[in-house]
Amino acid sequence: xxxxxxxxxxxxxxxxxxxxxxxxxxxxxxxxxxxxxxxxxxxxxxxxxxxxxxxxxxxxxxxxxxxxxxxxxxxxxxxxxxxxxxxxxxxxxxxxxxxxxxxxxxxxxxxxxxxxxxxxxxxxxxxxxxxxxxxxxxx
Numbered sequence: 001x002x003x004x005x006x007x008x009x010x011x012x013x014x015x016x017x018x019x020x021x022x023x024x025x026x027x028x029x030x031x032x033x034x035x036x037x038x039x040x041x042x043x044x045x046x047x048x049x050x051x052x053x054x055x056x057x058x059x060x061x062x063x064x065x066x067x068x069x070x071x072x073x074x075x076x077x078x079x080x081x082x083x084x085x086x087x088x089x090x091x092x093x094x095x096x097x098x099x100x101x102x103x104x105x106x107x108x109x110x111x112x113x114x115x116x117x118x119x120x121x122x123x124x125x126x127x128x129x130x131x132x133x134x135x136x137x138x139x
């Protein structure tokens with residue numbers, strides 16, 4: 001499926017949870033998607049770092065979008081399973097996620113993602129790695 005950045009932004013806006021979190025796609029090419037989320041207090045847990053669920057949701061949806069760019073027309077991608085490894089607490093101005101397809105398939109695609117916390121000065125720190133199996137289903 002050919003997906004340009006405007007179409008991808010529409011997909012993200014039509015997913016209520018992603019819209020509520022404030023996740024925005026920033027780049028797309030076949031098999032690769034980048035997103036960002038401006039960190040707000042509501043994204044944080046009691047110690048002040050971004051909640052693991054926010055990071056996992058960001059990685060999951062970005063991986064699914066990367067797989068969607070390689071899905072045949074008339075098909076949708078649904079997460080079959082995913083794993084997120086949190087490497088350090090995430091704090092800063094925003095999160096950036098980069099996701100890519102490792103192996104596309106007719107029924108499942110395998111994906112990976114990295115999530116970075118970006119400080120006000122622009123310093124990026126890797127805060128999470130994720131992998132996912134995406135099911136390719138008929139629309």
